[in-house]
Every structure is written in C-alpha cells, then in structure tokens.
Amino acid sequence: MVILIDEKKTRQEKDYNWDNERLFQFRKSILPIYTLEELEKNSKNIFSDGNIILFHESFLDNTKLKSEASLRRQKIEEFVNKNPGSQLAFFSGSKNTRKMQDRIASLPVTTLYENLESFLNHYNQGEINLDYLLYGENHEIEKLLYDSRELALKRIDSKPAIIKHKSNLFISTDEKFIENPIEVCVIKEILFQESDVELHDLVTNWCDEQKYDNIFIPICFGSTLSDFNGLRFATHIRCTKTQSQFANIFIYSFVELSLLLQNPFFNILRTKNIKLIGFKKNEFEIMGNTQHDEFVQEELSHELDKFYLKHPQNYLDDNHSIANVWGIFQLARNANVKIEDIKGFEYNKLKDIYFKWLIAKNNLSSSISEEQKQEQIKYSEKVIGVKVVGKIDLPKIKRK
Amino acid sequence: MQIGRSLTNQIMINDMKKKSDFVMALLAEKNLSSQEREKIIDLGFKELSDERNQLLLKVLDDETTKIHENIKRLDDKVDELISKNLEIKKSTTVVNKPIVTESNTKKRKSRHKGLPKKQLNPYWTYKFLESYNQNFILKSTCHEIDSNELRSICKYCETQEYDFNKHLLRIKEEFEKHSKRIAPPFIKAMIRTYLTGTNQEKNDKGWSEDDIKVNWCSNDVRFFSMSNNIPPNLSRQLQKQKNLSSLKFTQFKSKINGNTIQNFRELTLHFKNLIHFRDDNSLKSVLVNINEQNEYENKVNFIINDDEFPTNIEIFTDVDKVGQAYDEIINLIIKKHKNEEKPKVQLKLTQTKESVKLSIHHLNSIYLKSLEDFKKRPIGQTYENLIKNQIHGIMNFYLRAELQGNQHISVNLYNEEERIIDQELLPNFSGVEHIFEFKKTK
Numbered sequence: 001m002v003i004l005i006d007e008k009k010t011r012q013e014k015d016y017n018w019d020n021e022r023l024f025q026f027r028k029s030i031l032p033i034y035t036l037e038e039l040e041k042n043s044k045n046i047f048s049d050g051n052i053i054l055f056h057e058s059f060l061d062n063t064k065l066k067s068e069a070s071l072r073r074q075k076i077e078e079f080v081n082k083n084p085g086s087q088l089a090f091f092s093g094s095k096n097t098r099k100m101q102d103r104i105a106s107l108p109v110t111t112l113y114e115n116l117e118s119f120l121n122h123y124n125q126g127e128i129n130l131d132y133l134l135y136g137e138n139h140e141i142e143k144l145l146y147d148s149r150e151l152a153l154k155r156i157d158s159k160p161a162i163i164k165h166k167s168n169l170f171i172s173t174d175e176k177f178i179e180n181p182i183e184v185c186v187i188k189e190i191l192f193q194e195s196d197v198e199l200h201d202l203v204t205n206w207c208d209e210q211k212y213d214n215i216f217i218p219i220c221f222g223s224t225l226s227d228f229n230g231l232r233f234a235t236h237i238r239c240t241k242t243q244s245q246f247a248n249i250f251i252y253s254f255v256e257l258s259l260l261l262q263n264p265f266f267n268i269l270r271t272k273n274i275k276l277i278g279f280k281k282n283e284f285e286i287m288g289n290t291q292h293d294e295f296v297q298e299e300l301s302h303e304l305d306k307f308y309l310k311h312p313q314n315y316l317d318d319n320h321s322i323a324n325v326w327g328i329f330q331l332a333r334n335a336n337v338k339i340e341d342i343k344g345f346e347y348n349k350l351k352d353i354y355f356k357w358l359i360a361k362n363n364l365s366s367s368i369s370e371e372q373k374q375e376q377i378k379y380s381e382k383v384i385g386v387k388v389v390g391k392i393d394l395p396k397i398k399r400k
Numbered sequence: 401m402q403i404g405r406s407l408t409n410q411i412m413i414n415d416m417k418k419k420s421d422f423v424m425a426l427l428a429e430k431n432l433s434s435q436e437r438e439k440i441i442d443l444g445f446k447e448l449s450d451e452r453n454q455l456l457l458k459v460l461d462d463e464t465t466k467i468h469e470n471i472k473r474l475d476d477k478v479d480e481l482i483s484k485n486l487e488i489k490k491s492t493t494v495v496n497k498p499i500v501t502e503s504n505t506k507k508r509k510s511r512h513k514g515l516p517k518k519q520l521n522p523y524w525t526y527k528f529l530e531s532y533n534q535n536f537i538l539k540s541t542c543h544e545i546d547s548n549e550l551r552s553i554c555k556y557c558e559t560q561e562y563d564f565n566k567h568l569l570r571i572k573e574e575f576e577k578h579s580k581r582i583a584p585p586f587i588k589a590m591i592r593t594y595l596t597g598t599n600q601e602k603n604d605k606g607w608s609e610d611d612i613k614v615n616w617c618s619n620d621v622r623f624f625s626m627s628n629n630i631p632p633n634l635s636r637q638l639q640k641q642k643n644l645s646s647l648k649f650t651q652f653k654s655k656i657n658g659n660t661i662q663n664f665r666e667l668t669l670h671f672k673n674l675i676h677f678r679d680d681n682s683l684k685s686v687l688v689n690i691n692e693q694n695e696y697e698n699k700v701n702f703i704i705n706d707d708e709f710p711t712n713i714e715i716f717t718d719v720d721k722v723g724q725a726y727d728e729i730i731n732l733i734i735k736k737h738k739n740e741e742k743p744k745v746q747l748k749l750t751q752t753k754e755s756v757k758l759s760i761h762h763l764n765s766i767y768l769k770s771l772e773d774f775k776k777r778p779i780g781q782t783y784e785n786l787i788k789n790q791i792h793g794i795m796n797f798y799l800r801a802e803l804q805g806n807q808h809i810s811v812n813l814y815n816e817e818e819r820i821i822d823q824e825l826l827p828n829f830s831g832v833e834h835i836f837e838f839k840k841t842k
Contacts, residue, residue: 008548094543
C-alpha cells in the first residue's frame with residue numbers, strides 16, 4: 001500500500017488536482033492521511049513492511065508533536081531501514097532538488113504530485129520504483145537531463161556573445177535560464193507553454209515583430225525535459241508564416257545527440273539553417289556570426305519533405321476527423337474563404353504541428369492565385385444547377 | 401532623527417488632506433455628469449490610495465529601524481548577561497576526573513583575551529532556527545507558498561486577498577518577537593538583513609557569505625508582489641495556474657552547493673539551505689562541494705564511507721559558518737602536513753539523541769607540539785580565529801591527537817565546560833582528529 005501523509009488538502013486538490021474522486025480511482029493502492037489522529041489510529045497498518053510512505057516533511061509541525069518532529073521523522077526512517085520491503089519519500093515546499101538513497105527519497109512537493117499517477121500505475125503493475133515518483137515515466141533520461149542542465153548552468157561562461165550586424169531573438173526559459181546570453185538581442189521567455197496551440201501563438205507573436213536573422217531556442221522546456229520541446233518549437237517556426245520564418249535557428253543544448261534520435265522532430269535538424277549548438281555563450285557568438293546561405297520560400301517544401309510526422313495521437317480513434325479537418329481547410333482555401341471565418345470549425349485544430357507541417361510542405365499557406373480564382377469563377381458559371389426530377393412523399397412509404 | 405521622521409510623515413499627511421479637499425471641491429460642482437463624478441472619484445481614490453500606501457510603508461520602515469536599534473541593544477545585553485551567568489557557573493565547577501588541567505588561571509585568562517568570554521551553547525542556535533522554520537508566519541520565508549499557505553497567510557493577516565504589505569508587517573513583527581530568544585547575534589543579523597535589508601552597520605552589505613542584496617523589502621520584490629497580488633515566493637504550481645513569470649534578479653552561485661540562484665523562489669529555498677542540513681542539503685554534499693571548489697582532492701586523499709557519513713541527518717545551524725570552519729581545518733591540515741605522501745583525511749558523521757558530531761581525522765600525521773608546549777598554549781592564533789569567527793555559538797570544538805614524544809591527548813578546545821586535557825586516550829590512537837559537535841538538546 002502507498003500511504004500519502006499530507007495535511008494540506010487544499011493544496012492537494014486545488015494546486016495539483018488530486019481531489020477525492022481522483023484518489024478514489026487509486027483506492028486499492030493509496031491511502032491518504034490528513035491528520036495526526038488518523039495517523040495514530042492507523043499506525044499499525046501504516047507502519048508495516050512493504051508499505052511505501054510518502055511523508056510531507058512538515059506534517060508534524062502543525063501538531064502536538066511539533067517539538068519532536070525531527071526525531072519522529074528519524075524514527076520513520078529507522079522503520080524503513082529495518083523493513084527491506086518498505087520505501088519512503090519525504091516531500092516539501094522547501095525542497096528544490098530530488099534525491100534518492102537506500103530506499104529513501106526526498107523531492108519537491110510539485111514533483112511528487114506531478115508524477116504520482118505514473119508512480120501508482122507502475123505500482124499497480126507490481127513495479128515498485130520511487131524513480132517514477134522522482135522523475136516520471138522516462139525516469140532514467142529525465143534524471144540525466146536534470147543533472148546535465150544543472151552542470152551546464154554551473155559551467156556557463158559569463159561574457160555575453162557579441163553578434164555583429166544581425167538581429168537576434170533569444171528564447172529563454174523562466175527557470176534555469178542563461179543570463180545575459182547575447183549583448184544585443186531581443187529576449188522572449190517561455191513560461192509554461194507547451195501545447196501546439198500555445199507554441200503556435202508564441203511563434204505568431206514573437207517572430208512577426210520584426211525580421212530576425214538568428215533565433216536561439218532552448219532544447220528543453222516544459223514539464224518533461226525529455227520531450228525536447230525545442231525541436232518541435234523550431235518546426236513551428238519553419239511552418240508558420242511570419243517575417244522570421246526563414247531565420248537561422250540555433251537550438252542550444254546540453255544533451256547528447258544520441259538521446260535526441262528517437263524524438264519525432266529530430267529530423268528538423270536535417271533541414272537547412274537549423275543547427276544544434278552547445279549550451280555556451282561563445283558558441284552563440286561563433287554560430288551567430290557565421291554567414292549562412294539564405295533560406296527562401298521556394299526551398300521550404302523540399303526541406304520539410306526531409307522528415308515525416310505522424311498524425312496526432314488524439315485523432316487515433318477517428319481517422320475521419322483528420323480527413324474532415326483537412327477537407328474543410330482545402331474547401332475554404334479553394335473557395336477563397338478565410339478559415340477563421342468558418343463558423344463551427346475549431347480553428348485551433350490547424351495550429352497542430354501536423355497540419356501546419358502538411359500545409360507548409362504542400363505550399364498551401366498562401367491563398368489561391370488570382371488566375372485560379374478567375375478560372376473557378378468561369379467554371380462555376382458552366383456548372384448546371386440542381387435539376388428537380390420528382391418528389392418523394394416519405395410519410396406515405398410503408399416501412400418494411 | 402525622530403523629529404525629522406515624524407515631520408516628514410506629517411507633511412505627507414497634510415499633502416493627502418489637501419488632495420482630498422481638492423477632490424471634495426471638484427465633486428461639489430453642480431454641472432458634473434454622473435460619469436464625470438464617477439471618474440473623479442476613481443482617480444481621487446487611486447491617488448489617495450497610492451499616497452496612503454506610501455505613507456504606510458514609510459511609517460513601517462521607520463518603526464522597523466527603531467525596533468532594530470532596540471533589538472541590537474537588547475542582543476548585546478543578553479549576550480553580556482549570558483556570559484556573566486556562565487562565568488559565575490564556571491567558577492563553581494568542580495573537576496573530578498584524573499586529568500591534567502591548566503593550573504594557572506591568570507595565565508589562561510590572558511591567553512584567551514581575544515576569544516569570546518564563553519561558548520554559547522550551540523543548542524540555542526539549533527532551537528532558534530528550528531522554531532523559526534516551524535513558526536506559522538516565519539516559515540513562509542523559507543518555503544514556497546502553496547494554496548494552503550496562502551490561505552493561512554490571508555487568515556493571519558485578516559485579509560480576503562493576499563496583501564504583501566500586511567504579510568511583510570507580520571513577518572517583521574513575528575521576527576522581532578522571535579529575536580528575543582537566545583541565539584548568536586550574527587545569526588539574528590543575517591536573518592534580519594534577509595527580511596528587512598537593514599543590517600546593524602547600516603551599510604549596503606548584503607546577507608550571508610554570498611553578500612546577497614535582494615531581500616524581502618527590496619523595491620523589486622515589493623513591486624512584483626503588489627502588482628500581482630501574490631507572495632514573491634509563490635509555488636511553481638500556483639505560478640503556472642496564474643501564468644506568471646518568476647521574480648528574477650541578477651543571478652549568483654550558491655557558495656554551499658554551487659547551484660545558480662536566479663529567482664526569489666529559489667532564493668527562499670537557498671535561505672532555508674543556509675540554516676538547515678538535511679537529506680537534500682546534506683553536510684556531506686556541502687563538504688564535497690567545498691573540496692571541489694577549492695580543488696582539495698588534488699592535495700588531500702579523502703576517505704568518506706557512505707555508512708560512516710549518513711546524508712539524512714538534520715541539523716539546524718549556520719551552514720555557511722560550518723563550511724568555513726571545515727575549510728579552515730582542511731587548510732590547516734595541508735599547511736601542517738609534513739610527509740611526502742598526500743594527507744589522508746577521514747570524514748565521519750555520527751548522531752546521538754543529544755548531538756551530531758563531525759570528525760575530520762588527519763590519519764597520517766601527528767600534532768606538531770609536545771605535551772608541555774600544548775599545555776602552555778593549547779589555543780594558537782589559527783584556533784583562536786576559528787573559534788571567534790566560526791565556532792562560537794555554532795558548535796563545540798574538540799581535538800584528539802597524537803603529540804610529539806608518543807603522547808596522546810583528548811581536549812575540549814571550546815565548549816561550555818572548563819578546558820580539560822585528558823591523556824587517557826587509547827595509546828594506539830594515531831593522527832590528529834578535529835571534532836565539531838552540534839547540539840540538539842541542552
């Protein structure tokens with residue numbers, strides 16, 4: 001059994017979306033404890049070998065045992081040390097790092113609730129591994145990435161890059177970012193945006209403010225570092241019609257190339273003027289000052305053909321929906337109607353990177369030519385309208 | 401000074417009155433439409449609210465300065481009283497052990513001229529910081545703020561929505577109450593500068609060894625919190641819900657773990673790391689970081705066995721000072737080491753219910769003094785500086801050593817007791833071992 005000892009119910013529900021209903025779904029594997037009375041009443045069941053105890057570090061601070069909180073926590077550790085089947089995780093809002101040693105983990109509260117579902121799913125399948133709680137589904141890679149990022153930040157050079165006669169856009173993250181990266185540049189910050197819709201909106205806003213020569217993107221951002229969202233973001237830039245669509249893109253990375261190979265957007269690195277560079281300001285300077293061949297619209301289709309994207313997972317159950325979205329887009333384009341103006345059609349669907357890639361690859365992002373418009377008008381005049389050949393009075397037909 | 405302050409406040413109050421009279425006169429105009437009246441009320445209210453806030457903040461700052469001055473006086477008095485009390489206690493201590501003691505009291509007094517009069521039991525530091533961490537309002541300065549915490553703060557501040565000024569006022573009030581507990585003045589000063597930005601010397605020196613200028617009263621912090629109606633150290637999750645950027649400042653590298661601190665949330669957690677050793681900020685990790693930063697591994701062979709140095713031991717103390725003291729001892733070892741091979745240093749951490757002990761054992765060396773010389777002058781300049789600057793109030797300090805002439809001693813270099821040189825240490829003891837003791841009970 002997993003015992004979750006946390007008195008902060010509001011935080012659990014409001015901040016992390018772990019309400020009674022969600023906990024109930026896992027009732028066979030998790031027992032939440034909110035008060036000292038509950039803890040004392042169930043202590044025999046709780047402290048039995050094989051249980052996994054998730055303990056809010058300040059739980060006892062608000063109880064009559066406040067003065068001996070540290071000692072009590074020590075006793076819980078002793079229990080776990082004596083019982084080889086048990087494991088323990090301390091979590092707190094005053095922790096900023098994840099650590100695991102001898103079946104005892106410590107982690108930030110946000111991490112615990114973010115990864116709890118993944119951990120419980122594996123627990124239910126008989127795989128008891130606190131690493132799922134610490135780093136989520138991809139725990140081996142995630143751990144490596146967290147450590148690599150911390151190390152890269154520690155080693156970052158202090159002098160900002162100097163890039164002459166170029167307009168530079170530096171995209172940064174809200175946390176664990178590179179301070180003062182380039183002497184003259186526009187800095188934009190990704191906060192919590194991760195979805196295609198959000199990334200599309202960022203690209204539309206940022207890359208159309210002016211024509212940038214160089215755009216620098218972090219390889220990792222968002223809640224899961226191993227998603228390598230920087231690769232997807234670069235694909236968005238290439239597939240979005242803005243003034244900076246054809247800028248040089250540099251993805252600054254602390255990640256070994258081999259870890260990126262399986263990413264669905266890896267092949268964007270094979271396209272023109274997109275480079276993976278080091279997490280160092282001097283590399284920004286070298287790459288930013290290098291003269292690259294100009295990338296033009298006519299080359300786009302060919303470049304985007306160098307990789308293949310699978311259709312979005314949320315359409316898997318209904319392939320017709322993909323055809324429908326695509327059909328509506330094509331119809332609107334041919335009819336010279338703005339897709340945004342079509343009532344009832346969820347325009348955000350076209351912000352999905354899959355459709356954006358299809359549109360950009362097939363050169364469909366601009367409206368149809370004037371010549372084609374005239375041809376369509378001429379042709380439509382020749383089309384004979386609907387001819388009524390008779391009427392059927394449905395109610396009179398007997399059903400068999 | 402006092403008159404100057406109250407005069408400024410009176411001028412501000414007069415200004416506010418003039419403005420409110422002006423607004424009232426405008427409203428008295430009969431020709432105004434209801435929309436125009438509404439607009440005037442809105443603008444007038446905004447103007448007066450801003451002024452009121454400024455006045456409130458100014459009065460608060462003035463009051464805090466006054467309180468600081470009083471607290472400093474009180475701190476000094478408390479220290480003096482403790483020392484006097486302990487001196488009296490010391491003079492009545494009876495030493496029963498069959499040991500060698502320093503016989504000449506006069507000499508001892510003159511030798512210890514530069515040292516603090518008496519060790520302040522490190523238990524008080526432990527208790528002071530532990531209860532700070534558990535205090536219902538002060539803990540908001542060393543944890544990130546989640547929904548539960550936010551609700552508690554509002555309740556305590558008697559507001560429906562978060563109000564930074566009221567929160568800050570409560571923090572300051574609570575800290576001033578908390579400061580009346582016994583603890584070394586430098587710890588109180590460090591926390592006070594973190595909370596208020598004001599240090600006792602009234603210069604622009606920041607807090608902690610990192611000389612951090614950002615504090616709870618920094619203008620940027622105030623502005624960020626007031627304009628977003630959130631605490632400056634909001635949890636990442638709530639930040640996400642509100643789609644807010646972190647409160648950033650010029651980054652610095654933490655001296656204790658080398659991590660980069662870039663925003664206020666990280667800063668509050670860094671502050672916590674400066675007062676609390678625990679699993680994710682273990683004493684071992686801090687010492688290993690010091691070794692790395694100073695490249696001590698090139699000069700010293702460290703022996704740290706996992707089972708002899710647990711990382712889950714909790715100690716509330718001044719983490720900076722402990723790191724500095726360790727650094728001093730390693731430097732001393734390097735300086736005093738005379739063999740051709742590298743010094744071998746074994747690090748161990750042990751815990752009992754009463755205390756935690758860190759042992760720094762220089763295995764392949766002896767203490768370069770004879771017993772007689774040691775008895776004459778047990779505390780040299782290095783130890784004296786170490787005790788004055790790092791040990792006092794933080795930890796007790798012991799030495800076990802093999803001396804020249806195959807003599808062995810164990811001595812309490814600095815604790816609450818009278819110094820006793822015990823020669824009954826096992827004869828097979830080798831090397832020089834320095835021990836730091838952190839007290840958890842009186």
